[in-house]
Amino acid sequence: xxxxxxxxxxxxxxxxxxxxxxxxxxxxxxxxxxxxxxxxxxxxxxxxxxxxxxxxxxxxxxxxxxxxxxxxxxxxxxxxxxxxxxxxxxxxxxxxxxxxxxxxxxxxxxxxxxxxxxxxxxxxxxxxxxxxxxxxxxxxxxxxxxxxxxxxxxxxxxxxxxxxxxxxxxxxxxxxxxxxxxxxxxxxxxxxxxxxxxxxxxxxxxxxxxxxxxxxxxxxxxxxxxxxxxxxxxxxxxxxx
Amino acid sequence: xxxxxxxxxxxxxxxxxxxxxxxxxxxxxxxxxxxxxxxxxxxxxxxxxxxxxxxxxxxxxxxxxxxxxxxxxxxxxxxxxxxxxxxxxxxxxxxxxxxxxxxxxxxxxxxxxxxxxxxxxxxxxxxxxxxxxxxxxxxxxxxxxxxxxxxxxxxxxxxxxxxxxxxxxxxxxxxxxxxxxxxxxxxxxxxxxxxxxxxxxxxxxxxxxxxxxxxxxxxxxxxxxxxxxxxxxxxxxxxxxxxxxxxxxxxxxxxxxxxxxxxxxxxxxxxxxxxxxxxxxxxxxxxxxxxxxxxxxxxxxxxxxxxxxxxxxxxxxxxxxxxxxxxxxxxxxxx
Numbered sequence: 191x192x193x194x195x196x197x198x199x200x201x202x203x204x205x206x207x208x209x210x211x212x213x214x215x216x217x218x219x220x221x222x223x224x225x226x227x228x229x230x231x232x233x234x235x236x237x238x239x240x241x242x243x244x245x246x247x248x249x250x251x252x253x254x255x256x257x258x259x260x261x262x263x264x265x266x267x268x269x270x271x272x273x274x275x276x277x278x279x280x281x282x283x284x285x286x287x288x289x290x291x292x293x294x295x296x297x298x299x300x301x302x303x304x305x306x307x308x309x310x311x312x313x314x315x316x317x318x319x320x321x322x323x324x325x326x327x328x329x330x331x332x333x334x335x336x337x338x339x340x341x342x343x344x345x346x347x348x349x350x351x352x353x354x355x356x357x358x359x360x361x362x363x364x365x366x367x368x369x370x371x372x373x374x375x376x377x378x379x380x381x382x383x384x385x386x387x388x389x390x391x392x393x394x395x396x397x398x399x400x401x402x403x404x405x406x407x408x409x410x411x412x413x414x415x416x417x418x419x420x421x422x423x424x425x426x427x428x429x430x431x
Numbered sequence: 432x433x434x435x436x437x438x439x440x441x442x443x444x445x446x447x448x449x450x451x452x453x454x455x456x457x458x459x460x461x462x463x464x465x466x467x468x469x470x471x472x473x474x475x476x477x478x479x480x481x482x483x484x485x486x487x488x489x490x491x492x493x494x495x496x497x498x499x500x501x502x503x504x505x506x507x508x509x510x511x512x513x514x515x516x517x518x519x520x521x522x523x524x525x526x527x528x529x530x531x532x533x534x535x536x537x538x539x540x541x542x543x544x545x546x547x548x549x550x551x552x553x554x555x556x557x558x559x560x561x562x563x564x565x566x567x568x569x570x571x572x573x574x575x576x577x578x579x580x581x582x583x584x585x586x587x588x589x590x591x592x593x594x595x596x597x598x599x600x601x602x603x604x605x606x607x608x609x610x611x612x613x614x615x616x617x618x619x620x621x622x623x624x625x626x627x628x629x630x631x632x633x634x635x636x637x638x639x640x641x642x643x644x645x646x647x648x649x650x651x652x653x654x655x656x657x658x659x660x661x662x663x664x665x666x667x668x669x670x671x672x673x674x675x676x677x678x679x680x681x682x683x684x685x686x687x688x689x690x691x692x693x694x695x696x697x698x699x700x701x702x703x704x705x706x707x708x709x710x711x712x713x714x715x716x717x718x719x720x721x722x723x724x725x726x727x728x729x730x731x732x733x734x735x736x737x738x739x740x741x742x743x744x745x746x747x748x749x750x751x752x753x754x755x756x757x758x759x760x761x762x763x764x765x766x
Binding site for chain 1: 620621622625626628629632633635636637638639640641642643644697
């Protein structure tokens with residue numbers, strides 16, 4: 191499998207605080223790759239650099255063979271990186287359908303075609319019954335799925351999910367996991383996720399990177415990572431097993 | 432083309448629009464001169480409100496200095512007419528170009544350097560003030576003494592030179608208002624409209640969906656400025672005089688945005704309903720006061736203030752959204 195995302199020696203400081211230091215990893219096409227770590231480990235900063243929201247101080251990001259470090263967020267999206275936000279931010283006054291149409295317009299020739307594309311995504315994310323509801327009236331699990339739908343509508347090659355499971359009940363988490371798995375299996379979509387909910391990480395990820403204080407402390411398959419002593423002491427603790 | 436315009440619009444809305452339009456078309460045959468001037472004022476505020484609404488109601492960029500575009504449009508066309516005898520319909524091109532360029536400059540400065548929200552609004556006020564002071568000293572167009580268009584009693588209406596009786600001005604303003612309404616309707620349903628709403632709702636999220644927010648915000652400012660300048664040309668040829676202290680004054684900018692705020696920001700009918708309510712009530716109030724022998728300068732401004740307070744407290748989204756729900760006229764995009 192060829193490499194879709196190649197991150198090398200990435201670092202970012204915020205006035206003296208090293209948020210991310212010397213992080214390197216590669217995500218092969220079609221993989222589900224998870225980044226885990228305690229709060230403040232630099233996961234979202236790493237994410238924001240890949241999505242173009244922050245420019246790295248050092249290091250390179252290659253996406254589909256091309257350098258994308260320092261591009262703008264809209265350019266990153268146009269190149270094929272879709273993202274969700276840790277704090278969900280759907281367009282509140284727009285309906286579910288309109289939210290997804292905005293995403294679909296990126297690849298659609300006109301509004302009519304975007305509506306057709308949006309309808310498919312809405313169905314896949316189980317939002318059909320709520321398509322004419324305003325986003326502001328949705329429950330948190332629905333809003334989270336709407337964010338995924340909106341990002342998917344841009345037809346990304348790589349989907350970045352920032353704590354999509356946080357705040358969901360176990361049944362909702364399982365529903366989201368099932369949707370993401372199906373997406374990955376059926377469309378070959380590559381997924382990079384930041385997650386605290388180990389239940390979801392273990393069910394989804396084929397490979398996990400663990401960050402602590404901005405630096406990588408372990409990388410490997412889920413089973414390797416949860417048995418790694420450094421990971422246990424700094425993040426998971428004995429209870430995770 | 433027409434089918435595309437009507438597509439998805441509820442029949443009740445179309446019926447209502449047809450009735451309103453028929454009444455407006457018949458108005459000059461029914462109304463006396465005074466009523467006609469009130470109607471012209473209503474249409475003027477509906478038109479400018481619609482233009483401002485594109486920038487704030489759709490794209491979320493608050494302008495509190497929109498009088499600058501009225502003034503630039505008016506001055507450009509009037510100066511071309513007075514100095515070179517160029518007809519206003521030709522001068523309109525110059526007016527639009529000047530206002531659009533000014534809008535592009537404001538937009539570029541703000542959006543390139545991250546001036547947003549309240550600070551953007553202040554920037555628009557600053558530009559309107561620059562223009563007011565600048566034109567006060569711009570002697571080619573009369574400076575602070577004002578620019579006057581030649582006035583005479585016209586035997587017949589000269590539409591080409593916009594010289595004639597109120598009925599002609601009324602129909603011109605009606606055509607402009609209808610055109611602005613249709614343009615807003617088309618824009619709102621197009622790619623551009625979706626992108627504007629996304630930017631209004633959450634600019635960062637819009638960027639994450641691949642939207643070039645700088646470009647779309649620039650387009651909103653330029654379209655809004657260009658549309659507003661057309662009202663300025665009308666203003667100049669209708670009133671036949673322009674004073675920097677009046678046209679560029681901040682109270683003019685505020686006056687422009689009252690109709691859409693009262694009617695409903697971001698809605699297509701809001702500016703029209705707002706203009707109708709505000710202007711007709713304010714004029715009615717003045718009539719009543721005159722009838723009872725009161726003469727209180729500034730009563731209109733106090734009345735506007737009261738209207739704003741009432742709307743903000745009772746219907747913060749404006750009059751139109753609840754009214755549309757009550758009449759079951761909502762289209763989905765406007766609910």
